[in-house]
Amino acid sequence: MVGIILASHGEFAAGIKQSGQMIFGEQEDVEVVTFMPNEGPDDLHQHLEDAIAKLSDQEQVLFLIDLWSGSPFNQANLILADHEDKWAMVTGLNLPMLIEAYGSRLSMDSAQDIAAHIVEAGRDGVKVKPESLEPQAAEAPAAAAAPAQAAGALPEGTVLGDGKIKIGLARIDSRLLHGQVATAWTKSVQPTRIIVVSDNVAHDNLRKTLITEAAPPGVKANVIPIQKMIDIFKDPRFGTTKALLLFENPEDVVRVVDGGVELPEVNVGSMAHSEGKVMINNVLSVNQEDVDAFKHLESKGVKFNVQKVPTDSKANLDDLLKKSGLKGV
Template identity: 55%
Template structure:
């Protein structure tokens, strides 16, 4: 696996490293190093060397640095001498760059390959809201169009696109629906071209619906639909080219969708927020009796429940979590 050194002036590297862990999970062979005001070039070079020495292998190293020509960059540049093509420096460090690096190193052993991809991703991560504000010097015609696997309104019902069957790359229960971990880590891991939040409540909430639609990552469209509409979409042959990531606020909504005919086989139980009447089962999951009953019914319908907050985390024991919830809710 490619080792990653995150380096910056001040403690920026430590902060972005922590943010990356929150979104993508803890990562092996990744170290933040910082140049503090009281330190000099030799200090950060020593920190970089010590970080690399802890990695399981040192053949492929990616340096993610804050500024071109700054002291961290200069010292990383000196370190890669003799390792050209295998030790690579990328500057302009931002969170999309770090998350993309985490995702790509799961499938590549080359620091150079990761570097060639993350330079583009880091630029795409810079966006403005409201989107009506024009970026100086940007050609509107040159803007990349978001992938649109949705059927156009002009396409008649009954038209078969692709094989006529929507594909579900992930179905997830998450109280927050679309947020950083989903928009980055899970989207990178599952590669959908559409994110669909399935919720009767949110579909009626104009502000929350708008926020979810605007939170979609580059190249992916996000929509909010009520449960009955999702059941119709599942059978609509115009969605044959759609790879969908489904989001449910709670187990009850997921159960209603499955009963309505949404053909998912596995559900990722990511997060159920704690609230009055719920018992805390894990760091991310709290349940009440309705949650437990819905999850039990889903399993009886043949749905596999996989408890995992982010792709890099180990899968937790669903049966043990259910047993704890039922015990503390006095359901045994």
């Protein structure tokens, strides 16, 4: 039997499993993974691995995930990368989809066959009353307009717009592109492009692929090294681009700013805890190198706001850094 992993932010996965049991009865080989506010990506990854280990047979595994590009998606995608010949994942989990998956296991023994089959059930389960509110399918235009030529394909020296890239948001987030960025921040900033700026990630083909796959609909994601970001900032061919920049740490921001990229304000979202770091709130951990980087950026006129999502109130970074007990604060 195909094993099913239900994974979500918070207790949604546990709740929908209970709802599915009320309708379809008790199910074997269905495990729940919940990602809670006080946990990090490593915790979530381990929860997924533990859930897979509980399945009676790991030959065929189907992940049903709440949100494309969220943390459960990203961590499941890392695991799926080693099993793409047999395993599968579907996002946008809803109750019609789950019930169809349960029913499909009675006649299908392939996770990928079930995944392909249940997508339509998930879509069909989304309806509206009164029916007049149902969106009408738009007719395809007779001839689609040719997409704008990519800035990188234009001859050097070409000036688009005012010749200067617009940075809608620069954010430090060790998780990089995940649910909060792909949904809340993207909707708030409305960028035309999400750019992950990191030498480490730019040279890691697997992480690059996972990040570009996690881009929300209608927005392209790129992973570039730090020097490339400095070059792009000075390139007039990117004058019509509005970017959301993501950095893993403040040290990379220092290199970009020292290279000439103008960042008047930087959003500090999440910095994962690791050995030698001090927790200054529930999502931020710093060491002396981080503190020095923040202070260097402040000396360059960069301002900071600490916010997980746009609706949160802004916290003062200096006040938080004082809790670290490190030098320079």
